[in-house]
Structure formats: C-alpha cells, structure tokens
Amino acid sequence: MKSKTDQLLDELIKLHPKYIDLSLERVKKLLYKLGDPHLDLPNTIHIAGTNGKGSVHSFIRNILVSNGYSCDAYISPHLTKFNERIILNNKEVSTNKLYKTLKFVKKINNDNPITFFEITTVAAFVLFQRTKSDFLILETGLGGRLDATNIIPKKKFSIITPISYDHEEFLGNTIHKITREKLGIIKNTKFVLISKQKKEVEKFIKKKLLKRKNVYFYGKNFKINKISKMKFEFQFNKKKMVLNKPKLNGHHQLENASVALAFSKIMHEENLNIDFKKINHAIKKTSWPGRLEILNYNSKKIILDGSHNIDGAKKLKDFLKIEKMKPVVLFGMLNNKKIDIFLNLIKKQIKTILAIKIPDEKNAFTANKISEICSLLSINCLKVKNVNEVLKYIKKSDQKVFLITGSLYLVGKVRSKFL
Numbered sequence: 001m002k003s004k005t006d007q008l009l010d011e012l013i014k015l016h017p018k019y020i021d022l023s024l025e026r027v028k029k030l031l032y033k034l035g036d037p038h039l040d041l042p043n044t045i046h047i048a049g050t051n052g053k054g055s056v057h058s059f060i061r062n063i064l065v066s067n068g069y070s071c072d073a074y075i076s077p078h079l080t081k082f083n084e085r086i087i088l089n090n091k092e093v094s095t096n097k098l099y100k101t102l103k104f105v106k107k108i109n110n111d112n113p114i115t116f117f118e119i120t121t122v123a124a125f126v127l128f129q130r131t132k133s134d135f136l137i138l139e140t141g142l143g144g145r146l147d148a149t150n151i152i153p154k155k156k157f158s159i160i161t162p163i164s165y166d167h168e169e170f171l172g173n174t175i176h177k178i179t180r181e182k183l184g185i186i187k188n189t190k191f192v193l194i195s196k197q198k199k200e201v202e203k204f205i206k207k208k209l210l211k212r213k214n215v216y217f218y219g220k221n222f223k224i225n226k227i228s229k230m231k232f233e234f235q236f237n238k239k240k241m242v243l244n245k246p247k248l249n250g251h252h253q254l255e256n257a258s259v260a261l262a263f264s265k266i267m268h269e270e271n272l273n274i275d276f277k278k279i280n281h282a283i284k285k286t287s288w289p290g291r292l293e294i295l296n297y298n299s300k301k302i303i304l305d306g307s308h309n310i311d312g313a314k315k316l317k318d319f320l321k322i323e324k325m326k327p328v329v330l331f332g333m334l335n336n337k338k339i340d341i342f343l344n345l346i347k348k349q350i351k352t353i354l355a356i357k358i359p360d361e362k363n364a365f366t367a368n369k370i371s372e373i374c375s376l377l378s379i380n381c382l383k384v385k386n387v388n389e390v391l392k393y394i395k396k397s398d399q400k401v402f403l404i405t406g407s408l409y410l411v412g413k414v415r416s417k418f419l
Contacts, residue, residue, distance in 0.1 A: 005099045009082055009116075012106065016115045022146035022170055026114045030122050031151065033108050037129035038151055042072060042136040045263070046152065048144035048182045049161025051311050052195060052256045055248060055288050056161055057137050059260030062282040065090050067274050070133040074124050074149065076117070076141045079290050079412035086124050088131045101127055117141045121148040143171050145184025157266075158189040159259060162252075163201050164311035169336065179204050190214060191266055196255045222262040224254050234258055236265040241276065244284040249292035250319050257283050290411040292319055297418040300394060301401045303327060304415055306408030308337050313345040316405060320349035327351065328399045330390055330414070332358040333406040335365050340373055342406070351399065353381040354390060358410045387414050 002010070013019070031038050045060060047053045054075060061071050073087035086093040105123040121141070128136055135156075140147040163179050171178045179201055186192050186209075194205055196218040209215050216222060225233040225240070232254055233242050246257055261279070268274045287293075293304040303325070307316050320326070329350045333339050343353070355370035365373075367383040374381035384390050394402055404411055 003095070005082070005095055005102070008099060008102050008106070009120075012102065012119050013116045015109070015111065015119065016113045019116060020142060020170060021115050022143060024146060024148070024151055026112070027118045027122060027148045027151050030105070030109050030112075030114060030119070031125065034105065034122065034126060038125045039153065040129050041125065041152065042128065042133050043156040044136045044138055044152055044154070045157040045159065046138045046140070046149065046155045046185045046189070047159045047161060048140040048147070048185045049159075049195065050164045050166050050178075050182075050309065051315075052161035052252065053139045055253060055256040055286075055291060056159060056195070056259050057139055058288045059246075059257050059283060059286050060263055061087075061137055062286045063260055063264055063274070063279055064135055066278040066282040069135060071135050071137060072128045072131055072133045073137040073139075074121070074128075075139050077408060077412075079408065079415060082120075085120070086127060088127055089133050093127060097127070098123075115148075118148045140182075140185065142167055143181040143184070145181050147185070150185050150187075153188055155185075155189045157191045157193060157263060158186040159193045159195070159263075160186075160197075160205070161195045161256070161259070162197060162311060164198070164309060165338075166309040166311075167336075175201060176204055180208075183208060186212075192216065193259055193262055193266075194218060195259050216262055216266070218255065218258065222258055222265070224258050227251075227254065234261050236262055239265075243280050246283050246286050248286060248288060249294065250315055251322075252315050253292075257286075290408055290415060292316070295418045298395055300397075300399070301325075301327075302394075302418045303401065303403040303405075304411045304418075305403065305405045306411045307405055308333060308342070308407050310338060310341055310345070313342045317346050317349050320346070320403075325349070325401050325403075327401040327403040328354065328397065330354045330356060330384070330402065330404045330410070331370060331406045332356045332361075332410040333365050333370070334358070334361065334409070335363055335369075337406075339365060339370070339406075340377065343373060343379060344377055346405075347377055347379050350403070351380070353379055354384050354393065355381050356384050356386075356390065356410070358407055359387065359413050361407075361409055364407070364409075387417060390414070391417060 078084035171181045192215045290306045295302045355367040358364040
C-alpha cells in the first residue's frame with residue numbers, strides 16, 4: 001500500500017504526457033501564481049554537469065554546515081525516497097511538510113500541463129523561501145539552460161562539473177552542444193567554477209567565457225598536486241594546503257573535493273568565516289551513497305555505483321583496476337543509455353554479469369536484452385528475475401566481491417537490502 005505522499009507524487013507524474021519536456025515557461029507561470037518564491041531565496045550555488053554534481057554538492061554542504069552555516073539543497077534523482085531531494089536547514093524535508101507543500105502547489109497549478117520535475121522543483125522553491133537558510137545548493141536535473149532550476153535570476157556561484165555524453169536526445173549529439181546547454185546556468189552569476197574537463201570541453205568553455213570575470217578553472221586556478229595514502233595537497237593560485245583524503249572512493253573524488261575547496265577559498269576572500277580545521281574534517285567525513293560505496297554483507301564486499309554513462313564507466317573501470325577487484329556484477333540499465341559501450345569498457349575488470357530488469361522501471365532493458373548484448377561482447381551472463389534471487393546467489397557464492405551498477409535507480413532499489 002502506497003503512502004499518501006507517494007500517491008500524490010504519482011498524480012504529479014500524470015500532469016504532463018512527457019516525463020521530460022525542457023522549457024522554463026510552465027515553471028515561470030506557476031511560480032508567478034505562487035508569488036514568485038524563487039526571487040527570495042538564500043545565496044545560491046548552482047551546479048550543472050554530466051557527472052560529479054552530487055559529490056561536489058555534498059563536499060560544499062559539509063564544509064558550510066561544519067562552519068556553522070545553515071544550508072538548503074536540491075538534489076536529483078533520489079535513491080530510496082523522494083524526501084532525499086529536498087534539504088531544509090541541514091535536514092531532509094519531513095514527509096508531512098513535503099506532502100502539504102506538494103498538495104498546495106498542485107492545487108495552485110490547477111491541473112495545467114507541467115512535468116514532474118518542474119512541479120516538484122517549484123514546490124522546493126516554496127519550501128526554500130520559507131526556510132530562510134544561509135545558502136542554497138541547487139543541482140540541475142538535466143542540462144542547464146532550460147532546466148527548471150535555471151529560473152533563478154541571480155546566483156552567488158555557478159559550478160560546471162565534468163561534462164561528457166549523456167541525454168543526447170535532449171541536449172544535442174555533440175560535446176559542444178551538450179557543453180553549451182550546461183553553460184546556460186552561468187547567467188547572472190558572481191563566480192564561476194569549472195571542474196577538471198576533457199581538453200576539448202575545457203578549450204570550448206575557455207573560448208565561451210573569454211571575456212567573463214571571476215572564472216576559476218581546474219588546472220589553472222586550483223588543482224590537486226601530491227597524493228599519498230592518507231593525504232593530498234590542494235593548490236589555489238600559489239597557496240597550498242595539505243588535507244586528509246575523503247572517504248569517498250575513486251581518484252575523481254579528489255578532483256570533486258578540489259572544487260569545494262576552491263569554493264571555500266573564494267568565500268574566505270569574500271570575508272565568509274571558514275576555518276581550515278573544520279574544512280579538513282568536512283572533506284574527510286563527506287559521504288555520498290551509491291557512488292563507489294562499499295558495504296559489508298554476509299562477509300562479502302558489495303560495491304554500489306550508480307554509473308550509467310561512458311565517463312562513469314571509465315571511472316568505475318579505473319577504480320576496479322587500481323583496487324585489483326574483479327567482481328560479479330548485478331547489472332540493470334535504462335534503455336536510452338549506451339549499454340554496449342558501458343559494458344565493453346568494464347568487461348575486463350569483471351567476472352560475470354547478473355542481468356536484471358530494474359524493478360518498477362518500464363523504460364529499462366530486459367534481462368534478455370542485457371544477456372544478448374553480453375553474448376555479443378563475450379561476457380559471461382546469468383539472468384535473474386528479482387532482487388531476492390540475487391541475494392540468494394550472493395549468500396551461496398564463493399565470490400567475495402560484488403558490484404551493483406548501470407543505474408542509480410537500480411542501486412536505490414537494492415541498497416537497503418545490504419544495510
């Protein structure tokens with residue numbers, strides 16, 4: 001039996017025939033009816049990019065909270081429940097508050113066509129206006145220029161995390177078109193931070209932002225230098241500092257942390273009270289579930305990683321290679337992703353694929369289709385019907401390391417089983 005909040009969320013999905021229909025007009029009209037709450041929000045940090053948005057957001061939020069600042073945040077997608085998407089004054093929104101706000105916004109919308117992401121983003125803005133926190137960290141849902149979050153007229157920071165191919169059907173089929181869409185968030189922004197990018201993307205961004213002030217690039221204005229087993233060196237302009245490594249796995253997480261550290265340095269120069277010891281502690285303790293997260297289950301290691309695009313597959317492959325792991329993989333993926341390229345990238349680092357259709361996701365590859373693709377790529381594959389069958393397999397198996405990947409939706413469906 002679904003809760004009344006989940007039932008309401010189901011109703012919101014039905015307000016528009018398409019799940020994704022990029023536009024700002026519907027959001028603009030509904031916000032106007034609600035008194036334009038997006039015009040009265042905290043200092044906003046807006047983040048767009050293909051990968052790393054959640055990790056960068058988490059590092060920044062931890063730094064701000066550890067230094068005594070109150071933070072709101074908007075995240076998508078969620079792992080297990082919708083409440084995860086909206087953080088108010090450092091805490092996940094309560095179910096009661098979420099339900100009342102969604103119901104109120106739905107009533108004001110009066111059944112006009114609007115996508116699920118748009119109407120829930122509007123509801124989040126209503127909550128952010130009421131909370132009055134010091135900062136708001138806002139992740140885009142898809143793209144940037146026409147993303148519902150980009151209705152915000154003024155921002156303190158815009159951050160562009162690593163850009164690669166994903167959602168080409170909406171953002172364009174070239175890396176330049178995708179990058180242009182992501183850069184759409186930097187309008188009316190005081191500071192712009194650019195994460196480490198592929199050379200082609202970095203060159204394109206530098207050309208586009210040539211005349212813009214207060215732009216900080218990874219490699220030019222800030223970077224990671226020396227890395228030891230427990231520590232790493234961060235450099236901002238000519239100043240260096242040594243910090244404890246984060247518990248988040250993967251070398252790319254040091255690069256994500258560097259963006260948050262650059263943010264801290266800039267805010268310190270803006271006379272914001274930021275303490276180094278608290279920064280160091282915040283970076284070390286930052287966690288982000290479902291991203292190269294390792295759990296112990298029945299004396300087995302379970303790696304949870306929601307990677308679903310080419311760049312994510314490359315980082316996953318590198319991690320497995322460095323850690324000398326060759327896991328059995330529970331794999332499911334949405335059917336608009338490049339499954340053959342993803343699997344081909346990781347196939348040398350894995351033993352067997354357990355193919356599963358993502359539970360309750362109609363737009364997911366079937367186990368049969370995944371098995372067919374594995375056969376073409378010469379990957380050993382077994383089909384599984386459901387998560388319970390997977391759990392039985394893990395318990396009986398002699399294999400010590402398992403990986404769940406291909407979709408954050410899949411990770412969200414199974415993560416609670418291993419806690």
